[in-house]
Amino acid sequence: MDSMMSSSSGPSQPTPTTLPDRPSAFRSQSSKPNGTTNPLSSYPTTSSPPTQSSTFAVKAGLAQMLKGGVIMDVVDAAQARIAEEAGACAVMALERVPADIRAQGGVARMSDPQMIQEIMRAVTIPVMAKARIGHLVECQILQEIGVDYIDESEVLTPADPTYHVEKNGFATPFVCGCRNLGEALRRISEGAAMIRTKGEAGTGDVVEAVRHMQTVNAQIARAAGCSEPELRALARDLECDLGLLRQTAQLKRLPVVNFAAGGIATPADAALMMQMGCDGVFVGSGIFKSGDAKARAKAIVQATTHYNDPKVLAEVSVGLGEAMVGINCGAMGEQEKLAKRGW
Amino acid sequence: MTAQELEHLTIGVLALQGAFVEHIALLQKAAEELPLEHEAERHTTGGLSDHGTAQLSGLPPITIIPVRNPADLSRCAALVLPGGESTSIALIAARTNLLPLLRDFVKVARKPVWGTCAGLILLAEVADRTKSTGQELIGGLDVRVRRNYFGRQVESFEAELDLPFLQDGERTSFHSVFIRAPVVEEVLGPNRKAEVEEHVEGPSGTVTVTAPSKKATMAEVEILARLPGRAKALKDKVATAEELGEDGDIVAVRQGNVFGTAFHPELTGDGRIHRWWLKEVLKATRSPER
Numbered sequence: 169m170d171s172m173m174s175s176s177s178g179p180s181q182p183t184p185t186t187l188p189d190r191p192s193a194f195r196s197q198s199s200k201p202n203g204t205t206n207p208l209s210s211y212p213t214t215s216s217p218p219t220q221s222s223t224f225a226v227k228a229g230l231a232q233m234l235k236g237g238v239i240m241d242v243v244d245a246a247q248a249r250i251a252e253e254a255g256a257c258a259v260m261a262l263e264r265v266p267a268d269i270r271a272q273g274g275v276a277r278m279s280d281p282q283m284i285q286e287i288m289r290a291v292t293i294p295v296m297a298k299a300r301i302g303h304l305v306e307c308q309i310l311q312e313i314g315v316d317y318i319d320e321s322e323v324l325t326p327a328d329p330t331y332h333v334e335k336n337g338f339a340t341p342f343v344c345g346c347r348n349l350g351e352a353l354r355r356i357s358e359g360a361a362m363i364r365t366k367g368e369a370g371t372g373d374v375v376e377a378v379r380h381m382q383t384v385n386a387q388i389a390r391a392a393g394c395s396e397p398e399l400r401a402l403a404r405d406l407e408c409d410l411g412l413l414r415q416t417a418q419l420k421r422l423p424v425v426n427f428a429a430g431g432i433a434t435p436a437d438a439a440l441m442m443q444m445g446c447d448g449v450f451v452g453s454g455i456f457k458s459g460d461a462k463a464r465a466k467a468i469v470q471a472t473t474h475y476n477d478p479k480v481l482a483e484v485s486v487g488l489g490e491a492m493v494g495i496n497c498g499a500m501g502e503q504e505k506l507a508k509r510g511w
Numbered sequence: 512m513t514a515q516e517l518e519h520l521t522i523g524v525l526a527l528q529g530a531f532v533e534h535i536a537l538l539q540k541a542a543e544e545l546p547l548e549h550e551a552e553r554h555t556t557g558g559l560s561d562h563g564t565a566q567l568s569g570l571p572p573i574t575i576i577p578v579r580n581p582a583d584l585s586r587c588a589a590l591v592l593p594g595g596e597s598t599s600i601a602l603i604a605a606r607t608n609l610l611p612l613l614r615d616f617v618k619v620a621r622k623p624v625w626g627t628c629a630g631l632i633l634l635a636e637v638a639d640r641t642k643s644t645g646q647e648l649i650g651g652l653d654v655r656v657r658r659n660y661f662g663r664q665v666e667s668f669e670a671e672l673d674l675p676f677l678q679d680g681e682r683t684s685f686h687s688v689f690i691r692a693p694v695v696e697e698v699l700g701p702n703r704k705a706e707v708e709e710h711v712e713g714p715s716g717t718v719t720v721t722a723p724s725k726k727a728t729m730a731e732v733e734i735l736a737r738l739p740g741r742a743k744a745l746k747d748k749v750a751t752a753e754e755l756g757e758d759g760d761i762v763a764v765r766q767g768n769v770f771g772t773a774f775h776p777e778l779t780g781d782g783r784i785h786r787w788w789l790k791e792v793l794k795a796t797r798s799p800e801r
Binding site for chain 1: 643
């Protein structure tokens, strides 16, 4: 993994992923003066301009391009095309949607690379794929076949009981799940360039997605009101990096893009998550486990854009056929919850 | 130009999908800085107001708004099309009944428009490597762009560009971020678009699409920036880079009211291009010939 970060020929190139210098994905939104200065004044000025690939800005930048969009779970090329035609901003390629993983049980692993590559050939939008928590070889394989984003996902069976993958060394960007701010910032310090709240995948019940977004929002609001000593104490409580917590407090949002996931099944669910302040939504089983996948996929895309326009929301919610059969999270045993996976 | 429009200038950022919040933040910052800069300029010219300052004198209050529907668009004197997924943006625009209005905005009313990355693709008259069933374009720039020119995400990069149009006491070097970026493959001369239309198949099911024609413009396509060295570096991977010779890939163009960049100035926090464009908008909306 050592040579994955290509460095340019310039002298004393700053390591793009060193924590204190980590560029925020929201430099343009920072109210701090140092967040708006050109951070590249340290670049060497040679006759042939340096180009750097796989920097944090490049990884987080793709997530910024996905904002306001819907990322859909697909299991084959045909579904991927339906998702692209519906207006999905990316697809997640996997063998079984979470609802089936839940129903069938057993160990859920990375999908067959050939199936992922077929999907990559079928569409022109970014393709993401899932690796098990802590399974760095699955991540290496996904990077090798060229997926645009790797989801180190609790939906698959975790491979490491202690650690998540060290993501900074990969050229391919990562998205990871979280239930709270501490978990989100731990993943970002490992190198995640995008976060999604976990919700409870494969249930069609939005309550856990709401709970996780609420928790993250409340903790950010708390951090924003903290003095420096209080921030230190909060960083200990949340078990996260102080620098990232400080940055979050200043930005009043996560320093990377944050999508909602896990249980979104209707256009109204998607709009609800957007109104709570997420940057976009993942829809897993909700689309292709429903009665009319094409119509529902389109409607969720429209609802995500027009999340604040009840007139549009009413229009797109009409006549979508049957939603996926849900599982009520309240009636679910704690040990059945996928969101608990991840440390 | 009516007195009412002079009083207030509304600039929109298309907010259907993508990185529109970043553009809004940088435009807002540019709008706040402009009066200060304008004051400073007045002092240095010692009251002998030359042409440049005359055009900018008496700045109107500027409002930046997200544009999601026809009513929003009708308020705008200028528009930014942000980065995002051009297929998503085109589909959502079509379903929101915005496409014909956007084409009129760009190609009939000829109001100032700036597209970054996905926005540049939408503003091209011809686009290669679109999804198998094609996609809608707005058009306005007589160029042919290629989507995902450099490859997938692992081929995305940051680079230093020279942008001579930024001169004005400012540095012209600009750090830029390219994310699954397109490039301008070709500037289209007269009748060239018709030829291109016959040519539709691309590799692995992708297709070439064209924008519906509207009122033609006499304005020339200006090449404002190239990415040096990349064409050579990519020779092994992308055969067509050779057509560009050693001059480098075209990454910024302008034709009359339409400006397009293949990279993302909204991702760096460096607001110089936004400030430059805002000044261009002010000049255009206040020049008598419009």
